[in-house]
Amino acid sequence: MDVLSAMAVFVRVVDLKSFSLAASELGISSSSVSKQISHLEQHVGARLLQRTTRRLSVTEVGAAYHEKCQAILADVDEAENLVSQLQGKPRGLLRINCNMTFGQLLLSKAIPEFMAAYPDVQLEVALDDSDVELLKEGFDLALRIAHPKLPDSSLIARQIASIPLFLCATPSYLAQHGHPQTPEDLRQHNCLVFMLASNTNLWTLTNAEGSQTVQVSGDLKANNSLLVLQAALAHRGVANLASFVIEHYVEEGRLELLLPEFQAEQLSLYAIYPDRKYSPPKVSLFIEFFQGWLENNLQQKLHCQSRA
Amino acid sequence: MDVLSAMAVFVRVVDLKSFSLAASELGISSSSVSKQISHLEQHVGARLLQRTTRRLSVTEVGAAYHEKCQAILADVDEAENLVSQLQGKPRGLLRINCNMTFGQLLLSKAIPEFMAAYPDVQLEVALDDSDVELLKEGFDLALRIAHPKLPDSSLIARQIASIPLFLCATPSYLAQHGHPQTPEDLRQHNCLVFMLASNTNLWTLTNAEGSQTVQVSGDLKANNSLLVLQAALAHRGVANLASFVIEHYVEEGRLELLLPEFQAEQLSLYAIYPDRKYSPPKVSLFIEFFQGWLENNLQQKLHCQSRA
DNA sequence: AATGATTATTATCTTTATGGAATTAATATT
DNA sequence: AATATTAATTCCATAAAGATAATAATCATT
Numbered sequence: 224m225d226v227l228s229a230m231a232v233f234v235r236v237v238d239l240k241s242f243s244l245a246a247s248e249l250g251i252s253s254s255s256v257s258k259q260i261s262h263l264e265q266h267v268g269a270r271l272l273q274r275t276t277r278r279l280s281v282t283e284v285g286a287a288y289h290e291k292c293q294a295i296l297a298d299v300d301e302a303e304n305l306v307s308q309l310q311g312k313p314r315g316l317l318r319i320n321c322n323m324t325f326g327q328l329l330l331s332k333a334i335p336e337f338m339a340a341y342p343d344v345q346l347e348v349a350l351d352d353s354d355v356e357l358l359k360e361g362f363d364l365a366l367r368i369a370h371p372k373l374p375d376s377s378l379i380a381r382q383i384a385s386i387p388l389f390l391c392a393t394p395s396y397l398a399q400h401g402h403p404q405t406p407e408d409l410r411q412h413n414c415l416v417f418m419l420a421s422n423t424n425l426w427t428l429t430n431a432e433g434s435q436t437v438q439v440s441g442d443l444k445a446n447n448s449l450l451v452l453q454a455a456l457a458h459r460g461v462a463n464l465a466s467f468v469i470e471h472y473v474e475e476g477r478l479e480l481l482l483p484e485f486q487a488e489q490l491s492l493y494a495i496y497p498d499r500k501y502s503p504p505k506v507s508l509f510i511e512f513f514q515g516w517l518e519n520n521l522q523q524k525l526h527c528q529s530r531a
Numbered sequence: 532m533d534v535l536s537a538m539a540v541f542v543r544v545v546d547l548k549s550f551s552l553a554a555s556e557l558g559i560s561s562s563s564v565s566k567q568i569s570h571l572e573q574h575v576g577a578r579l580l581q582r583t584t585r586r587l588s589v590t591e592v593g594a595a596y597h598e599k600c601q602a603i604l605a606d607v608d609e610a611e612n613l614v615s616q617l618q619g620k621p622r623g624l625l626r627i628n629c630n631m632t633f634g635q636l637l638l639s640k641a642i643p644e645f646m647a648a649y650p651d652v653q654l655e656v657a658l659d660d661s662d663v664e665l666l667k668e669g670f671d672l673a674l675r676i677a678h679p680k681l682p683d684s685s686l687i688a689r690q691i692a693s694i695p696l697f698l699c700a701t702p703s704y705l706a707q708h709g710h711p712q713t714p715e716d717l718r719q720h721n722c723l724v725f726m727l728a729s730n731t732n733l734w735t736l737t738n739a740e741g742s743q744t745v746q747v748s749g750d751l752k753a754n755n756s757l758l759v760l761q762a763a764l765a766h767r768g769v770a771n772l773a774s775f776v777i778e779h780y781v782e783e784g785r786l787e788l789l790l791p792e793f794q795a796e797q798l799s800l801y802a803i804y805p806d807r808k809y810s811p812p813k814v815s816l817f818i819e820f821f822q823g824w825l826e827n828n829l830q831q832k833l834h835c836q837s838r839a
Numbered sequence: 840a841a842t843g844a845t846t847a848t849t850a851t852c853t854t855t856a857t858g859g860a861a862t863t864a865a866t867a868t869t
Numbered sequence: 870a871a872t873a874t875t876a877a878t879t880c881c882a883t884a885a886a887g888a889t890a891a892t893a894a895t896c897a898t899t
Contacts, residue, residue: 224855225533226607242877252858257878259856267614268622268651276865276876284617291610295603299534302599306575309592314576343576532886550846560889565847567887582846583896 227299229263230292232256233271237289238359240279304501313505314343320357321366324448325492326350328467330366333516337509344505352446358497363506365495366513368465369419377498383514384492384521386465390426390481391473396458403461403481406437413460414439417451419490426463428485463487467521492517535607537571538600540564541579545597546667548587612809621813622651628665629674632756633800634658636775638674641824645817652813660754666805671814673803674821676773677727685806691822692800692829694773698734698789699781704766711769711789714745721768722747725759727798734771736793771795775829800825 235245236256246253264271271285281289307314321330327350334346349355349362357365357378368386390409403409406428416424416439424444427436441461443454448468455462455469456477462469472478494510496502543553544564554561572579579593589597615622629638635658642654657663657670665673665686676694698717711717714736724732724747732752735744749769751762756776763770763777764785770777780786802818804810 225535227533227535243875253877254859254879255857261878267611268620269614269618274877276863276878277867277874278865279876284614287617288610288614291606291613295606295610298599298603298606302596302603303575305599306577306592306596309595310577312576551844561846562848562890563888569847586897587846 224259224262224266226263226266227296229259229266231296232259233263234289234292234296236260236272236279237281237285242274242279301499301501304499304503307503307505308501311504312343313341313503313508315503315505316345316347317364317505317509318347318349318362319364319366319509320349320351320355320360320362322368323350323352324468325366325368325465327449329517329521330513332520333513336516337512340512341505341508344508357495363496363503364509367493367495368490378495379498380493380495381510382491383494383510384517386467386490386492386521388463388465388487388490389469389473390428390461390463390485390487391469391478392455392461392481393458393477394479396455396460397479397481399458406435406482406485409437409439409461412439412441414441415451415454415460415462416441416444417448417462417464418444418446419448427488428482429487430485465490532567532570532574534571534574535604537567537574539604540567541571542597542600542604544568544580544587545589545593550582550587609807609809612807612811615811615813616809619812620651621649621811621816623811623813624653624655625672625813625817626655626657626670627672627674627817628657628659628663628668628670630676631658631660632776633674633676633773635757637825637829638821640828641821644824645820648820649813649816652816665803671804671811672817675801675803676798686803687806688801688803689818690799691802691818692825694775694798694800694829696771696773696795696798697777697781698736698769698771698793698795699777699786700763700769700789701766701785702787704763704768705787705789707766714743714790714793717745717747717769720747720749722749723759723762723768723770724749724752725756725770725772726752726754727756735796736790737795738793773798 232245232249232251235249236242239245239248242256242260243253246256249256260272267284267288269284269288270282271288273280273282273285303315319330326348330348330350334348337344338346355362355365367380390403392412400412401408403412406426409426414424414426424439424441425436426439427434429435439461443451443459445451445454448464451462452464452468452472454460455464456472461481469478473480494513496506496510540553540557540559540563543557544550547553547556550564550568551561554564557564568580575592575596577592577596578590579596581588581590581593611623627638634656638656638658642656645652646654663670663673675688698711700720708720709716711720714734717734722732722734732747732749733744734747735742737743747769751759751767753759753762756772759770760772760776760780762768763772764780769789777786781788802821804814804818
């Protein structure tokens with residue numbers, strides 16, 4: 224029997240408190256899970272899980288063994304990372320978690336290039352705006368816009384890019400409601416608010432003379448910037464969106480940048496990854512790669528246009 | 532692939548620096564070893580062993596991985612010991628190493644009783660008078676007569692029995708050469724010397740008035756007590772042998788005990804076992820069992836006869 | 840270059856694992 | 870209490886992996 228894979232199954236079952244959930248998550252059949260657990264129990268000579276069809280409980284022995292198994296699996300992982308690091312060749316599966324819109328618009332474009340450059344690295348990408356528990360869910364790397372909360376001290380957060388926000392609206396909307404000339408003017412506009420984490424409707428604008436924060440209001444708040452974008456494109460109001468979201472439409476002339484002499488807020492993009500003794504090269508490799516890619520693909524055009 | 536068993540194979544190959552030695556020691560074919568190593572290399576994505584048909588060398592990566600593997604295997608072991616300990620049921624394979632003659636005459640009799648009492652414990656016994664490296668050779672327990680050297684501090688040595696030695700010779704020999712009446716008389720006899728570890732021919736005898744040590748001499752020194760016994764039975768001289776060796780012959784009258792008012796030396800029997808965080812119950816169980824068994828089977832008859 | 844020793848490889852056979860369907864078991868619902 | 874529901878287990882046919890034995894290939898030694 225493959226004790227190690229059985230351990231992995233066991234740990235997953237304990238974590239999820241279900242055979243079938245563990246099975247589907249691991250991509251194997253529930254009968255296989257059942258068998259592997261049985262074999263493991265036979266192997267160690269003790270009942271690890273007390274199971275009825277409706278309830279699953281971990282025995283005392285099982286709980287102790289579970290702890291050990293976690294450590295062992297982590298060590299096995301570490302050993303493989305060590306090997307990977309020693310020979311410097313990135314390889315293996317890289318599991319990335321990323322914010323939804325950012326992932327759809329930017330990461331999605333970077334990934335094919337990365338894959339072409341490093342064929343020995345397999346990718347598995349989940350787009351997700353809710354906070355995830357990296358370690359528990361087995362991600363190697365999370366890309367997060369805005370300041371991440373790091374309750375878990377075993378994680379490292381590294382800022383890898385700044386993402387400028389821009390005020391914009393359609394020419395048609397502006398023709399109807401006028402161009403704001405000062406930040407204060409924004410109070411008179413229907414402001415389409417993108418809430419990321421903080422659901423604040425305070426917009427901060429900075430120019431040579433300093434910063435000012437305006438409390439804006441409007442008839443839309445959304446936690447997805449594409450939704451805000453669509454509203455803006457539909458002439459519903461003024462939006463404060465990330466460069467990469469509006470870029471295309473500004474170029475096309477469908478959106479116009481407002482208050483170009485002001486610098487709107489900058490969002491930060493953070494790479495978050497486990498602080499491991501031997502972190503696999505694939506992770507740092509991807510971060511380096513993506514940071515470089517973003518420098519080339521993120522901020523150029525609008526900056527020029529805006530500050531022109 | 533079963534990574535864990537492949538790790539075990541890999542560790543053994545590195546330790547022995549040979550595929551075929553590892554194979555025969557592990558009881559598998561060398562092609563299996565070859566396959567498992569290949570799979571492991573594929574799994575970690577690095578060459579672990581640089582092998583030509585004549586020489587085997589460990590790569591830098593392999594050396595680092597080897598170290599990790601050892602730790603992992605030890606942890607897996609510990610996890611299983613923990614389980615075994617938590618539920619108190621001794622089970623699994625117990626590998627014992629024991630002195631040759633002692634093993635043949637005493638351990639051999641205790642083992643069937645142990646097996647009957649604890650059917651879930653499998654035994655593997657090696658009789659061997661040379662010092663063994665418990666941990667390296669995978670023994671759970673060594674039974675050693677005479678003071679063990681413990682260079683390895685991770686071992687525990689516990690004295691579990693005293694084995695009295697007795698001076699004896701055949702009636703026929705004594706008829707011809709006379710009965711020694713004092714320790715000093717032994718100098719006039721042909722003394723058959725059993726060398727255990729120390730190859731000394733000093734015999735120490737103790738009575739109520741104190742100890743005296745006699746330097747004896749004779750025409751036989753041997754490191755095996757059965758060999759000395761045979762010489763004594765063949766009327767060749769006076770032997771100083773462990774109770775369990777001569778017991779039977781004394782009862783039969785083929786050997787006679789000498790200087791009964793003196794106490795010859797006592798050898799100590801030590802149980803030597805790894806000092807582990809979670810030591811498997813089977814080890815302490817066997818020690819307890821054997822200690823008890825020896826109390827009932829070792830020292831009774833001759834003592835009475837000798838001191839009578 | 841031939842030899843001897845040792846590993847890699849291949850074909851074959853055996854064992855073990857897998858996934859899906861049927862079964863059993865335990866709880867919630869009625 | 871009977872039923873419905875859900876989850877784990879067992880059964881079975883299939884697939885995969887493992888071991889073995891025999892062969893081929895490799896390389897130091899002579």
